[in-house]
Amino acid sequence: MNNKLLVLGTMAYDAIETPFGKTGKILGGCATYIGLAASHFRTDCGLISIIGSDFESEYLDLLKSKKLDLEGVECIEGEKTFFWSGKYHNDLNTRTSLETQLNVLTKFKPKVPQKYKDASFVMLGNLDPSIQLDVLSQMTQKPELVIMDTMNFWIESYRDKLDELIGKVDVISINDEEARQLTEKHSLVEAAKVIQDMGPKYVIIKKGEHGALLFHENKIFCAPGLPLEEVFDPTGAGDSFIGGFIAYLSQRGKVSFEDMKTAVIIGSALASFTVQEFGTKALEKMSFKELSERIQTFKRLTEFEIELT
Amino acid sequence: MNNKLLVLGTMAYDAIETPFGKTGKILGGCATYIGLAASHFRTDCGLISIIGSDFESEYLDLLKSKKLDLEGVECIEGEKTFFWSGKYHNDLNTRTSLETQLNVLTKFKPKVPQKYKDASFVMLGNLDPSIQLDVLSQMTQKPELVIMDTMNFWIESYRDKLDELIGKVDVISINDEEARQLTEKHSLVEAAKVIQDMGPKYVIIKKGEHGALLFHENKIFCAPGLPLEEVFDPTGAGDSFIGGFIAYLSQRGKVSFEDMKTAVIIGSALASFTVQEFGTKALEKMSFKELSERIQTFKRLTEFEIELT
Numbered sequence: 001m002n003n004k005l006l007v008l009g010t011m012a013y014d015a016i017e018t019p020f021g022k023t024g025k026i027l028g029g030c031a032t033y034i035g036l037a038a039s040h041f042r043t044d045c046g047l048i049s050i051i052g053s054d055f056e057s058e059y060l061d062l063l064k065s066k067k068l069d070l071e072g073v074e075c076i077e078g079e080k081t082f083f084w085s086g087k088y089h090n091d092l093n094t095r096t097s098l099e100t101q102l103n104v105l106t107k108f109k110p111k112v113p114q115k116y117k118d119a120s121f122v123m124l125g126n127l128d129p130s131i132q133l134d135v136l137s138q139m140t141q142k143p144e145l146v147i148m149d150t151m152n153f154w155i156e157s158y159r160d161k162l163d164e165l166i167g168k169v170d171v172i173s174i175n176d177e178e179a180r181q182l183t184e185k186h187s188l189v190e191a192a193k194v195i196q197d198m199g200p201k202y203v204i205i206k207k208g209e210h211g212a213l214l215f216h217e218n219k220i221f222c223a224p225g226l227p228l229e230e231v232f233d234p235t236g237a238g239d240s241f242i243g244g245f246i247a248y249l250s251q252r253g254k255v256s257f258e259d260m261k262t263a264v265i266i267g268s269a270l271a272s273f274t275v276q277e278f279g280t281k282a283l284e285k286m287s288f289k290e291l292s293e294r295i296q297t298f299k300r301l302t303e304f305e306i307e308l309t
Numbered sequence: 310m311n312n313k314l315l316v317l318g319t320m321a322y323d324a325i326e327t328p329f330g331k332t333g334k335i336l337g338g339c340a341t342y343i344g345l346a347a348s349h350f351r352t353d354c355g356l357i358s359i360i361g362s363d364f365e366s367e368y369l370d371l372l373k374s375k376k377l378d379l380e381g382v383e384c385i386e387g388e389k390t391f392f393w394s395g396k397y398h399n400d401l402n403t404r405t406s407l408e409t410q411l412n413v414l415t416k417f418k419p420k421v422p423q424k425y426k427d428a429s430f431v432m433l434g435n436l437d438p439s440i441q442l443d444v445l446s447q448m449t450q451k452p453e454l455v456i457m458d459t460m461n462f463w464i465e466s467y468r469d470k471l472d473e474l475i476g477k478v479d480v481i482s483i484n485d486e487e488a489r490q491l492t493e494k495h496s497l498v499e500a501a502k503v504i505q506d507m508g509p510k511y512v513i514i515k516k517g518e519h520g521a522l523l524f525h526e527n528k529i530f531c532a533p534g535l536p537l538e539e540v541f542d543p544t545g546a547g548d549s550f551i552g553g554f555i556a557y558l559s560q561r562g563k564v565s566f567e568d569m570k571t572a573v574i575i576g577s578a579l580a581s582f583t584v585q586e587f588g589t590k591a592l593e594k595m596s597f598k599e600l601s602e603r604i605q606t607f608k609r610l611t612e613f614e615i616e617l618t
Contacts, residue, residue, distance in 0.1 A: 091495060186400060189538045210519040213536055222610045224531040227522055229498045261613040292617050301531045302611035304570040308601055 001144050004044045005250045006116040007034045008135045009125025009239070010105065011049040011073065015085035016278060018092065018233050026279040027059050028084065030125035030149070033236040036283045037243025037270045039066035040291060043250040046116045048072035048135060050108045052079040062284070071113040079104045092231050093208055112138040120144040121250040124169070125239065126151050129161040136168060145255050147171040147246055149238070155181050167199040170255075173242045175206045188213060189220070202260060204245075206238055214257075214264050221261045224301050226272040226294075233278045237271040240283055244270035269294040310453050313353045314559045315425040316343045317444045318434025318548070319414065320358040320382065324394035325587060327401065327542050335588040336368050337393065339434035339458070342545035345592045346552025346579045348375035349600060352559040355425045357381035357444060359417045361388040371593070380422040388413045401540050402517055421447040429453040430559040433478070434548065435460050438470040445477060454564050456480040456555055458547065464490050476508040479564075482551045484515045497522060498529070511569060513554075515547055523566075523573050530570045533610050535581040535603075542587045546580040549592055553579035578603040 009031030016023045031049045038045045046069035053075060063070060083101040088094070110131055118141040124132040126149040136146065146169045154162050155178060166172060172195060180186060183194040192203045192215035203215040211225035245267035249255055269291055273282040323337030340358045347354045355378035362384060372379060389412040397404045419440055427450040433441040435458045445455065455478045463471050464487060475481060481504060489495060492503040501512040501524035512524040520534035554576035558564055578600055582591040 187536075187538055187540070189536045207519065210516065211533075220536050220610060221613070222533040222536065224520075224533065224611065227496075227498045227529055227531065229496055231496070258614065262615050265613055265615065266617075295615060295617065299613075299615065301529060302533065304530070304574055304608075305567065306571050306574065306604060306608065308575075308604065 001120045001253050002044075002118065003042065003121075003250050003253065004046070004116055004119035005038060005121040005123065005247060006046055006048065006112065006119040006135075007031050007038065007123045007125065007243075008048045008110060008132065009034055009123075009127060010082050011047070011051050011055065012082040012084055014235060014279065015083075016233055016235055017085075017087040017098075019088070019090050020232055021278070023278050025083070027062075028235065028279060029082065030239045032063070032280060033239030033274070033283065034123055034125055034243035035063060035068045036066060036280055037240045037267075038247035038250075039068060040244070040270070040286070040288060041247040041251040043121075043247045045069065045247065046072055046113060046119070048110045048112060050074045050076065050104045052081040052104045053077050055081045069113070069115070072111065072116065074111070076104050076107060079107070086235075088234065092234055095234075110135050110138075117141070121246055122146045123242065123246050124148040124165075129154055129158050129165045133161065133165050133168070136165075145170050145246070145249065147173060147242065149173045149242060150178065152178055152181060163198065166195070169200050171202040171204065172200045173204040173206065173238070173245075175208070175238065179205050189215075202257075204242075204264065206241065208234070208237075212241070212264055212268060214260055216257045216260070219257060221257075221264060223264045223268045224298065226268065226298060226301065228272065228275070231275045234275050235279065236274050236283070240274040241267035241271040243267070265295060265298050266291075269298055310429045310562050311353075311427065312351065312430075312559050312562065313355070313425055313428035314347060314430040314432065314556060315355055315357065315421065315428040315444075316340050316347065316432045316434065316552075317357045317419060317441065318343055318432075318436060319391050320356070320360050320364065321391040321393055323544060323588065324392075325542055325544055326394075326396040328397070328399050329541055330587070332587050334392070336371075337544065337588060338391065339548040341372070341589060342548035342583070342592065343432055343434055343552035344372060344377045345375060345589055346549045346576075347556035348377060349553070349579070349595070349597060350556040350560040352430070352556045354378065354556065355381055355422060355428070357419045357421060359383045359385065359413045361390040361413045362386050364390045378422070378424070381420065381425065383420070385413050385416060388416070395544075397543065401543055404543075419444050419447075426450070430555055431455045432551065432555050433457040433474075438463055438467050438474045442470065442474050442477070445474075454479050454555070454558065456482060456551060458482045458551060459487065461487055461490060472507065475504070478509050480511040480513065481509045482513040482515065482547070482554075484517070484547065488514050498524075511566075513551075513573065515550065517543070517546075521550070521573055521577060523569055525566045525569070528566060530566075530573060532573045532577045533607065535577065535607060535610065537581065537584070540584045543584050544588065545583050545592070549583040550576035550580040552576070574604060574607050575600075578607055
């Protein structure tokens with residue numbers, strides 16, 4: 001097992017509106033969030049993505065300064081970077097996409113750099129399942145752990161390819177509504193069982209402000225959502241979560257259920273930072289000390305003593 | 310401190326429809342659920358409620374067999390018991406009231422039996438806040454702990470009396486939507502602060518399948534919702550929760566934040582039984598051994614080890 005972590009995903013410009021304010025074009029994309037989350041751990045992380053020549057060099061410099069390997073990031077001259085804009089409603093649990101410009105994404109033919117073809121950890125961020133499968137097929141050595149994320153769009157319209165991919169991964173990270181949509185089961189316990197039968201030995205169901213559930217065999221672990229006074233911008237929370245999750249496992253070099261429980265808490269702690277500011281800001285500046293303290297807060301949140309007689 | 314627990318609330322007939330089936334008139338009412346939950350603990354529990362002469366004697370026998378003191382339950386000859394019927398939607402998180410017949414409830418003038426006027430623990434179940442205040446005013450000795458529940462109807466239409474009551478209790482148990490409605494704050498952390506400023510030192514916010522939060526000073530405890538394969542009928546879950554909560558504290562004779570954390574888990578465990586069958590059935594037949602095992606399940610659900618370096 002090596003500590004190489006290959007991350008496939010988008011690098012993007014986002015424009016976000018929440019009840020608290022509005023941004024111009026800022027740095028976004030799932031590979032960006034996953035990479036920035038992973039950069040807080042001792043892992044050798046390489047990104048595979050695509051950008052246009054409008055992608056600002058300061059953003060590339062930022063990612064490089066975090067020791068992220070960008071060899072797998074293709075830049076297409078004269079084209080524009082993937083752009084998404086969205087508006088969160090008052091409860092911050094629902095959002096409306098205002099605009100999606102695929103731009104360079106339509107030309108994305110991922111190429112895994114030689115160095116990462118034997119990576120022990122592979123994170124397939126939310127993208128067309130054909131692209132996720134393509135990356136997996138380029139690995140020269142079977143990874144220790146392959147994790148995938150997806151979303152409603154692929155579940156609705158790319159079901160065959162998606163099922164093929166789900167059959168090849170070890171862990172799936174999905175939100176509660178998507179799990180229900182994928183399995184047509186309302187109970188998340190039932191949904192997780194159906195997904196486990198499709199292939200993944202581990203199923204993570206994200207419940208937004210209510211935390212996350214990890215399923216493995218007949219075991220369940222429940223990570224609380226940290227009750228926050230203010231959620232500023234939920235964008236990237238799920239990606240920060242899964243980035244922290246896999247980077248921690250890669251640093252630790254272990255992939256048992258017990259290790260994954262801890263990894264789920266670490267991911268939750270990272271996500272709790274991300275939502276406190278617009279975009280990637282909080283994730284960029286968070287210190288390891290702050291992360292450790294936040295994890296202790298998570299521990300205190302659910303600890304109790306019991307002696308029943 | 311004594312271990313007397315006075316419970317105010319409705320005793321009722323319910324008719325329930327869920328995606329899994331439909332009942333005729335069955336035993337219901339918040340005092341019933343709270344009392345049955347409390348009966349699993351060593352506490353001297355008396356109910357204050359009102360019923361009509363149509364209330365079946367077998368239900369009274371059931372409650373008596375659980376050592377619940379019914380001296381405070383008034384029966385009005387020739388009148389009918391409070392009746393509620395409701396239908397749960399497919400997700401079981403929302404329901405529609407089909408019919409509400411107040412019947413004897415309109416004549417309810419609660420009378421606290423002499424024996425319970427010095428009860429250390431008082432549970433004011435969901436009812437008109439004037440009735441809740443009336444019971445409180447009949448106590449001859451200040452209780453150690455007064456807990457109240459309420460619902461949207463009283464928040465909307467009886468706000469003055471409700472605020473007066475909230476100012477006099479130690480613990481409020483309320484669901485997330487009601488907490489938001491009461492405080493006009495979306496963040497539950499902010500909502501809890503506003504409610505604490507209104508009087509209660511402890512605020513419990515119930516989140517249905519997502520568990521419950523306990524707030525005290527600047528501390529928060531988060532009880533997970535137990536992921537269940539099948540939720541059969543959510544009726545009475547909140548009442549079973551709070552009944553187990555206060556009965557455990559009464560048995561233990563302590564009311565610290567640490568004790569309340571455990572009490573919240575015990576309440577959650579009881580509620581997790583209640584929802585697995587129609588009405589009060591699961592609560593009636595649950596054994597202490599089953600409860601202990603369920604509490605261990607709750608413990609395992611959130612426990613994790615961490616060593617970050």
